[in-house]
Amino acid sequence: MLEIPAQIWQKTKTSYIWRSLFRHGYPDSRKNQSLAVFTNVFLHLHPVKVRRHALAIPYTWCMGGLTFFLFLVLTLTGTLLMFYYRPTTEWAYSDIKDLETVVVFGQLLRNMHRWAAHGMVITVFLHMIRVFYTGSYKPPREFNWVVGTLLFFFTILLSYTGYLLPWDQLSFWAVTVGYEIARATPAIGDEFAFVLFGGFQLGPNALLRFYVLHVVGLPLTVGFLIAIHFWRIRKDGGITGPL
Amino acid sequence: MTAPRGPQPFPGQEKRLRLLAFVRQDSIVRVDKRVEDTAMVWPHLLVIEFIAAMLWSIGLFAISAAFNAPLQDHQTPDCTPNPSKAPWYLLNLQELLLHMDKGLAGVVVPTLWLVFMAAIPYIDRSREGVGIWFTSPNGKRITIFAAVYSTLLTFSLILLDAFLKAHGYIEFASDYFPGGKQLFPNYVIPIAIMIGLSVLLVVIVKRLYGASTREWMIAIYTGWVATYLVLTVVGTSMRGPGMDLFAPWAVPATHQCFAPTK
Ligand code: HEM
Secondary structure (H helix, E strand, O other): OOHHHHHHHHHHHHOHHHHHHOOOOOOOOHHHHHHHHHOOOOHHHOOOEEEHHHHOHHHHOOHHHHHHHHHHHHHHHHHHHHOOOOOOOOOHHHHHHHHHHOOOOHHHHHHHHHHHHHHHHHHHHHHHHHHHHOOOOOOOOHHHHHHHHHHHHHHHHHHHHHHHOOOEHHHHHHHHHHHHHHHOOOOOHHHHHHHHHOOOOOOHHHHHHHHHHHHHHHHHHHHHHHHHHHHHHHHOOOOOOOO | OOOOOOOOOOOOOOOOOOOOOOOOHHHHOOOOOOHHHEEEHHHHHHHHHHHHHHHHHHHHHHHHHHOOOOOOOEOOOOOEEEOOOOOHHHHHHHHHHOOOOHHHHHHHHHHHHHHHHHHHHHHOOOOOOOOOOOOOHHHHHHHHHHHHHHHHHHHHHHHHHHHHHHOOHHHHHHHHOOOHHHHHHHHHHHHHHHHHHHHHHHHHHHHHHOOOHHHHHHHHHHHHHHHHHHHHHHHHHOEOHHHOEOOHHHOOOOEEEEOOOO
């Protein structure tokens, strides 16, 4: 019985196409496990081996990884939301309403994007706390901590710019609070608010600006910073552990 | 044609290896890795990541199926909810706004804090306690002390502010303080409190626990985390209409439409 699938598997594995995709056998030997990690563009974010300590959940809480996971979820659900949402004062609100009432699974999609966004703010905060209390910002990781600080700031900014987009009472007045703060910036308050919000009132310009920042500017920034962050983790010798 | 030098590959197994560069161990990988306590990423790390991603995906689906994201009526500038609140992760700043000048609370303080936070590794340069939670038992005691110190003080200051303002503090300041109700209540006093209490915290942990640089940094950072959380909680669950202070269980509902007085 099992011979047929075994034969098919054997055939597949030795086929020209398969071998053009994978340059190693099934990862059940050390050699193939190493090859699996460093010949795969996604897996090669990892080293081939890590210190056992780095696997301990009480140590990292997995929080950096989960923050990254939520970032990916947000990118995916956010892209899907972009199919339905138009950032203009005429359409924004009714597009969200449609998403909730007309689009199949639209409500679920919106909920996932929203809760993952809140989640990411929490996980990034917890990640930062774990990094601090384990002294993981110390040499040679000083610069990665700085990159991290920027990530913290941009994560909050991402969340905040997204908050305006439904254009309902809740989002409008919540962002108004931020607008008032921006205007109170010493010396350059009015100019700063004008540039960020596109006017002296929260109107169509603010909506468009926040949208562009939210779907293009900030995700790209955060994406680049995450790439640098991960690269530096590798170059700084993996994650910390007691010496 | 001369045969290539060196060991010959078996037929069909030719491998081309090229040496790119010699890199001193210390410059790229500065933390020493001993072979015996390493684990293969495939399968040991990947399995953890896979399970974590699955569990979180399921959890996110469950939460999203159970709870709907809020959506209120279409925005209208004629109708201000009272209170209007920022999203919860910014309510700490909004809370701070109530106690000092807006620009100071909303822009200057957070900016300076972010700059200071980025500078932490350049101030505390020792390698003391890398990879150890709280560095040492002393570090743990300092963390607890700083958390209690900051929680109590922040909370008391919020209550004090509410109490004083309910008893004519602003009017008193306008009449008697130099600079009226701006200079001292909005600038001098809050700045003095923020700097003073932070310095005091460092002095105390140095005296009481003989804190090293790493350890007083723990105190300051813990102080920030505690303050941040207290401000967030107060801003989220203890501020009602007019941003007045209420007990968390007695906060009146938001007035959805607070028409401006004509
Ligand atoms: C979008 C936000 C972020 C993502 C996706 C992210 C991701 C990660 C991941 C996956 C790790 C590996 C170890 C672990 O999971 O704990 C890590 C380590 C690290 N992160 Fe982050 N991080 C983010 C934000 C931050 C922030 C806000 C800070 C600090 C201010 C920070 C500082 C560090 C440092 C210093 C390390 C090295 C830790 C060590 O060697 O033990 N990161 N980050």
